[in-house]
Amino acid sequence: MSQYVAAIDQGTTSTRCMIFDHDGAVVSVGQKEHQQIFPRAGWVEHDANEIWANTREVVGQALARANVGTSDVVAVGITNQRETTVVWDRTTGQPVYNAIVWQDTRTTAIVEQLGALGGGADRYKDKVGLPLATYFAGPKVRWILDNVDGARERADRGDLLMGTIDSWLIWNMTGGADGGLHLTDVSNASRTMLMDYRTLAWDAGIAEEMGIPTSMLPEIRSNSEEYGRGRKAGFLAGVPIAGSLGDQQAATFGQVCFTKGMAKNTYGTGNFMLLNTGEEAVPSQNGLLTTLCYQLGDGKPMYALEGSIAVTGSLVQWVRDSLGMISSAPEIEDVARSVEDNGGAYFVPAFSGLFAPHWRSDARGAIVGLTRYVNKGHLARAVLEATAYQTREVLDAMNADSGVDLTELRVDGGMVGNELLMQFQADLLDVPVIRPKIAETTALGAAYAAGLAVGFWSDLDELTAKWAEDKRWEPQMPADERERNYRNWQKAVTKSLDWVDEDVR
């Protein structure tokens, strides 16, 4: 009888379930999009109940398409959009508010108030590895407790739980209000601003300063161990839940970046480059995050430096859905190929402020360099190039922080199907860009973590042997052209700054 590992990939725009066989090949996929809720400028929410319902549905789809029964699934791994935060009632199982999504900027004032207590954006950086920013989970919990009627009293009574999406799913899968396990893993916990990255424990002082009762916080576990078993009738009942990683850590794991010095860049809704720094947590001097890479069972934690970019693929989505300039994301490549270059136009997509390496919540989107000459094709180029330029900024920061220049970049995610972008990326970074055969690295990483925990795969070497190159793009652009383009981009960035003030939010 064949055996399989299931991976649930709960992403920003959709939920997927993938069934993997022992070779690490994808046997089947179930997928469903969920609603993006934009109640006001800068606010982004998801319905946590919809996400849980979609999770059940896509798992059912994937199992049915593979003709695989629950008893053939040896383990399930979970990976999730990170930082997106749910607060729910432990008795009723109901969220008290929509999930507040990682891109949401409503916590700007909370973040400023915390910084004003002393230390500014770096107030907690030594302990949690992160600058104070709207991106992270802790301030989102604080906002819910401050703004939802009765929430603070209920939290103080111990009735409310908080979690990122991993916790929400595991709690529901293991019984929900009927004894569900309230857990998270080190990678997700490292994005809350509440976990000390050295001790891997919650920092009670920071939680108190943010006004978050510690009774709300889940237990922190490793990325690969049996946490519990599915208890939902007809939905992976009895299957060990044995892997959990934030999506970017999962992609790093799926790209088998197991050793110090290996890096990957994922091109999805946003872009996220992670460099494995081994057992050493490297504090960043250049606007990167110090974060957990992975921890297997009671093994030593491995750390990473991360460059997070909020808006890359979602800019293409915006061009499709809000401008109607294209009808599908891949079509942007055709439009961009109708011209030779960007015609002098640069698009800084600071829709949620700018993340790495700038961390400027006062920035907003800008298109600059416009003349009467610029047409739709040039703008399509500017849109794609924005992803590559932002990645160059992050790569430069990574080289500076680590003291070693990266010699190649492993890439994955939805945008790596775009040949024009990948070539431009190699040109701009001046290193080869390499896409693996299995591009679904996020789900694969979650499957690997779960499969390792139950002995389906024996060790990291076995997984490393499965990685294979699909395609590589070599740099071709002359150095002077590369640097001229990049200088223009840096000028464009300055035009997006200092936009948000008291009157313009």
Ligand code: ADP
């Ligand atoms: P996520 O996991 O963050 O939801 P994916 O890795 O599935 O995202 O990537 C989807 C993103 O990639 C979307 O934002 C979409 O606009 C973008 N995208 C997909 N295909 C292309 C393409 N060929 N060219 C440019 N962008 C693309």
